[in-house]
Amino acid sequence: MNEHFDIIRAIVRKDPKAFDVLYDSFSTKVYNTALSYLQNVEDAEEVTQDVFLKVYQYASKFNEEAAVSTWIYRITVNSSLNFIKKKKRFSFLKFGKTDVELPDFEHPGVLLENKETAQSLFKAIQDLPESQKTAFILGYIEELPRQEIADIMETTLNAVESLLQRAKKNLRVTVKKY
Missing domain, CATH: 1.10.10.10 (Winged helix-like DNA-binding domain superfamily/Winged helix DNA-binding domain)
Known part of the structure; x- marks a missing residue:
């Protein structure tokens, strides 16, 4: 776990390899979690990209009070839920549908x-x-x-x-x- 803190610190220092290491460690977990929420491959890929963009942007604000994995999962959950809300706002075209769609x-x-x-x-x-x-x-x-x-x-x-x-x-x- 301490190595993940070191990776975040390296990202803050703009170490180009650090972000790749973090991405390799967490991308599958982030994608699978997003896919569980969104149930659409393209949407899950988009949220995954968004999560890692946020991780990169806010690495300097990470306070090391929680595990890095906890922080990344929290970003993933919030990004997925926000994506669903945004998509629902634009789903007005589906009003006529009454079938349950799996x-x-x-x-x-x-x-x-x-x-x-x-x-x-x-x-x-x-x-x-x-x-x-x-x-x-x-x-x-x-x-x-x-x-x-x-x-x-x-x-x-x-x-x-x-x-x-x-x-x-x-x-x-x-x-x-x-």
Whole structure:
């Protein structure tokens, strides 16, 4: 973990190799997290680029109170949620649609034989409230430790556990629709 602090410090010093090292360490995690939220490859790629641009721009403001991974996940979650909000503002063209549309993307962690079930699950995840969605994605899709989820979400461990329980309960109900 200390090496990640050193990488951030090197980025601040404008070391050209440091950013590449950080990108290589975190790009897959950032992309997969964004993909879990956005369920669209191009959107996830765009958010991934945005996250690393923010990391580069704000490296000097990183205060080393949290792990670098926590900071990057927090930026990823916020960027993904902001992207969804922005996209919803411009989705007025879809008002006439009444069909439930399952996402058409393949998450890297989903086996081929589970694709249809995964599509229903990811559609149901989109219907969760933001905090439940974040806890569920970080906990069950990204498989982060509960304490790291609490740090990313800036909340308590008990709150994370509660969010996960409510998310699972809501998903059980919602998945049946699809």
